[in-house]
Amino acid sequence: MSIKFLPPLRLLNPSPPVTRFPLMNVGLSINTRRSVPIFSRVFPFKLKYPGFSSRFSTRSFRPGPTGSRPEFTRRTGAERERGEVRTSKSLVEDEAELSDWVSDLRTNSFRGRVTSEDESDSDMGRRNRSKRGPGRDRDSGSNRRGGREGFSVKRRRESDSDEFGEPTRRRTVSTFGPPRKNRGTLGLQNEKRGQGERDLWLKRDDKGVKGERGFIDDDDELDDGEDERKGLMRNLGGLVTEEESDDDDDDEDGDNGNGIFEKNALSSTGLKKEFDMKDRPSLSSSSDSFMSETRFDQCSISPLSLKGIKDAGYEKMTVVQAATLPVIVKGKDVLAKAKTGTGKTVAFLLPSIEVVVKSPPIDRDQKRPPIIALVICPTRELATQAATEANTLLKYHPSIGVQVVIGGVRIALEQRNLQANPCQILVATPGRLKDHIENTAGFATRLMGVKVLVLDEADRLLDMGFRKDIEKIISAIPKQRQTLMFSATVPEEVRQICHVALKRDHEFINTVEEGTEDTHSKVRQMHVIAPLDKQFPLLYVILKDHIADDPDYKAIVFCTTARVTGLVAGLLGELNLNIREIHSRKAQTYRTRVSNEFRKSRGLILVTSDVSARGVDYPDVTLVMQVGLPASREQYIHRLGRTGRKGKEGEGILLLAPWEEFFLSTVKDLPLTKAPMPSIDPDTKKKVERALSQLDMNSKQAAYQAWLGYYNSQKKVGNDKYRLVELANEFSRSMGLDTPPAIPKLVLGKMGLRNIPGLRTK
Numbered sequence: 001m002s003i004k005f006l007p008p009l010r011l012l013n014p015s016p017p018v019t020r021f022p023l024m025n026v027g028l029s030i031n032t033r034r035s036v037p038i039f040s041r042v043f044p045f046k047l048k049y050p051g052f053s054s055r056f057s058t059r060s061f062r063p064g065p066t067g068s069r070p071e072f073t074r075r076t077g078a079e080r081e082r083g084e085v086r087t088s089k090s091l092v093e094d095e096a097e098l099s100d101w102v103s104d105l106r107t108n109s110f111r112g113r114v115t116s117e118d119e120s121d122s123d124m125g126r127r128n129r130s131k132r133g134p135g136r137d138r139d140s141g142s143n144r145r146g147g148r149e150g151f152s153v154k155r156r157r158e159s160d161s162d163e164f165g166e167p168t169r170r171r172t173v174s175t176f177g178p179p180r181k182n183r184g185t186l187g188l189q190n191e192k193r194g195q196g197e198r199d200l201w202l203k204r205d206d207k208g209v210k211g212e213r214g215f216i217d218d219d220d221e222l223d224d225g226e227d228e229r230k231g232l233m234r235n236l237g238g239l240v241t242e243e244e245s246d247d248d249d250d251d252e253d254g255d256n257g258n259g260i261f262e263k264n265a266l267s268s269t270g271l272k273k274e275f276d277m278k279d280r281p282s283l284s285s286s287s288d289s290f291m292s293e294t295r296f297d298q299c300s301i302s303p304l305s306l307k308g309i310k311d312a313g314y315e316k317m318t319v320v321q322a323a324t325l326p327v328i329v330k331g332k333d334v335l336a337k338a339k340t341g342t343g344k345t346v347a348f349l350l351p352s353i354e355v356v357v358k359s360p361p362i363d364r365d366q367k368r369p370p371i372i373a374l375v376i377c378p379t380r381e382l383a384t385q386a387a388t389e390a391n392t393l394l395k396y397h398p399s400i401g402v403q404v405v406i407g408g409v410r411i412a413l414e415q416r417n418l419q420a421n422p423c424q425i426l427v428a429t430p431g432r433l434k435d436h437i438e439n440t441a442g443f444a445t446r447l448m449g450v451k452v453l454v455l456d457e458a459d460r461l462l463d464m465g466f467r468k469d470i471e472k473i474i475s476a477i478p479k480q481r482q483t484l485m486f487s488a489t490v491p492e493e494v495r496q497i498c499h500v501a502l503k504r505d506h507e508f509i510n511t512v513e514e515g516t517e518d519t520h521s522k523v524r525q526m527h528v529i530a531p532l533d534k535q536f537p538l539l540y541v542i543l544k545d546h547i548a549d550d551p552d553y554k555a556i557v558f559c560t561t562a563r564v565t566g567l568v569a570g571l572l573g574e575l576n577l578n579i580r581e582i583h584s585r586k587a588q589t590y591r592t593r594v595s596n597e598f599r600k601s602r603g604l605i606l607v608t609s610d611v612s613a614r615g616v617d618y619p620d621v622t623l624v625m626q627v628g629l630p631a632s633r634e635q636y637i638h639r640l641g642r643t644g645r646k647g648k649e650g651e652g653i654l655l656l657a658p659w660e661e662f663f664l665s666t667v668k669d670l671p672l673t674k675a676p677m678p679s680i681d682p683d684t685k686k687k688v689e690r691a692l693s694q695l696d697m698n699s700k701q702a703a704y705q706a707w708l709g710y711y712n713s714q715k716k717v718g719n720d721k722y723r724l725v726e727l728a729n730e731f732s733r734s735m736g737l738d739t740p741p742a743i744p745k746l747v748l749g750k751m752g753l754r755n756i757p758g759l760r761t762k
């Protein structure tokens with residue numbers, strides 16, 4: 001599809017074309033960052049139509065011949081003009097295996113399924129009870145932990161509190177109010193924010209049309225003022241209300257409770273490579289500006305979507321939206337990289353909605369229409385958030401339904417919803433989606449309608465934790481489709497394997513200006529290096545300082561594992577800080593409720609594992625603390641990205657032990673500075689020790705085992721098992737346990753730690 005805007009601009013005819021701004025059918029010649037000011041002088045129209053000079057560039061990516069490094073190629077002008085999509089080659093690595101799996105699946109959909117379209121729920125429950133074995137209630141884990149057979153569904157408990165709770169409280173504090181005081185938790189100065197950005201966002205907020213986005217929460221009630229959204233939310237209602245288990249599947253935070261960690265093949269990835277676009281035109285002198293000058297109505301978006309966008313309070317596109325939308329609406333596969341909190345969700349949802357809009361309308365009574373847009377997110381919170389955003393955008397498309405399928409929700413409930421409410425857009429976490437493919441009658445057939453596949457947080461979805469699930473999901477949807485992959489981090493490894501999902505002629509759109517960091521300059525990043533025995537008191541002191549500094553604080557503390565998160569939350573609670581905790585060991589209803597509360601609150605600290613690291617859009621987070629080694633450079637960036645969203649200020653503090661200092665070399669391109677060491681007075685030390693002594697022994701034991709498991713999986717620490725155990729015992733002492741807790745022999749065996757001196761077994 002050709003998109004034409006402001007034709008007079010064509011007269012400018014800049015040359016020679018090297019990088020194109022996709023909104024225009026013209027080429028812009030920019031080869032280096034230094035050429036940007038020259039560009040401004042030569043093409044003053046940029047001032048008038050800044051949206052038409054982009055801060056990003058696109059180019060096609062083609063993997064090189066087998067074994068060789070991938071090469072970048074640029075499509076010819078003619079190809080671009082035609083919007084040509086080359087025929088995709090094999091999109092999965094082992095096609096034979098996968099096609100076997102699919103045919104097996106299709107056959108099984110008639111014999112091994114959980115429910116048949118005609119079966120009543122009670123029948124379904126009976127059959128499944130008779131089929132299932134013990135302990136098979138973990139949703140996505142069904143396959144990962146032992147194959148399809150044996151999958152079980154709990155008997156559905158009726159729930160009458162299944163409401164979709166959209167938070168409605170509007171903050172009285174302007175999100176773009178005057179900059180915070182010139183101070184920082186550790187005494188650093190705030191940087192000034194750009195007035196332009198502030199004004200723009202204020203305008204949006206002042207309109208009062210978009211409240212904070214919320215999560216499904218069975219405890220929340222729909223607000224009267226949100227009436228018009230009830231209809232939009234109907235398909236989501238009741239999905240996130242009852243959990244199957246409290247520690248299942250999709251978004252594991254690395255802690256399976258035994259301290260056994262699945263290694264992340266993409267963790268500890270290297271530094272930013274040369275694949276950043278070299279020839280990127282710039283919009284403005286501020287490298288941190290993320291808003292473009294392009295209005296949504298300048299792009300080929302349906303009038304009803306435009307109305308929805310307007311009601312959501314969005315007027316102009318963010319840079320990533322302006323960069324990707326024109327390419328996506330042409331039908332291209334896209335891999336997009338844009339900093340955290342810059343509007344990637346709308347960037348992939350809006351064009352996906354447009355594909356649905358252009359598809360044949362469904363019959364009024366067609367309850368199970370083909371799923372046309374499939375959005376996959378790595379965590380439940382993120383999936384729910386994306387579904388909520390989709391519903392916002394779909395406000396004026398009453399015939400388009402969205403549903404979300406995620407771990408932690410009773411699968412039978414989801415099956416009922418899938419059967420009862422038509423939906424053409426499905427947002428899912430991978431494990432649960434795979435369960436539905438394998439076990440929900442008619443689901444695989446519906447997936448054959450997929451025209452757009454979105455992988456949000458693509459690098460996470462393609463790492464070893466999810467890769468197999470994603471490959472299987474991909475094999476269950478048509479090859480002839482459009483695929484969109486988005487993330488704030490796109491490490492080299494992901495580029496090399498992205499053809500698992502993307503066509504070979506996909507476009508890689510990188511909106512992170514070359515030479516700038518992957519993080520926001522308005523977020524002050526500091527590190528504190530201190531031995532383990534000082535870390536709990538230090539954490540307390542830093543948080544107390546932050547609270548004293550900003551009564552309107554909203555902080556997130558990231559910990560290495562779910563069990564360690566539980567311990568830290570217990571400690572900070574004991575120290576009378578206002579905390580909430582979220583991690584994979586918590587029930588989904590609890591997670592949802594806490595997430596919702598944190599979104600709306602101020603004066604609260606969220607202690608969490610990596611389930612909150614990516615994508616979750618909590619407004620106005622003032623501080624992100626990371627305690628212990630982040631799983632990777634990427635994870636550090638995503639966690640930090642919970643603050644400084646939408647151009648705001650923020651603060652990030654990384655607390656490491658001296659033997660974890662090596663991590664700093666993986667983020668040496670980021671402006672991470674050494675913080676002045678906060679002092680711990682004797683009273684504080686005693687107070688923390690007392691609080692530690694109050695903590696439940698079980699939580700310490702669990703934290704010790706999880707800690708050992710986590711660091712065992714981190715190559716640099718885990719390679720030397722003797723040293724690892726010494727460090728684990730140091731951690732034990734930091735919790736007040738001079739004698740380390742005993743660990744089951746079996747677990748130690750699985751960790752490869754049998755007979756290592758210093759460990760106690762049971």
Ligand SMILES: Nc1ncnc2c1ncn2[C@@H]1O[C@H](COP(=O)(O)OP(=O)(O)OP(=O)(O)O)[C@@H](O)[C@H]1O
Nearest residue numbers: 314316317318340341342343344345346488615617
């Ligand atoms: N065009 C727009 N104008 C104003 N606000 C927008 C626009 N697009 C998105 N937003 C808002 O920007 C915020 C951040 O968006 P979003 O959560 O999609 O960021 P993201 O880039 O996906 O972040 P992350 O990398 O952390 O996942 C959201 O609150 C969203 O409502």
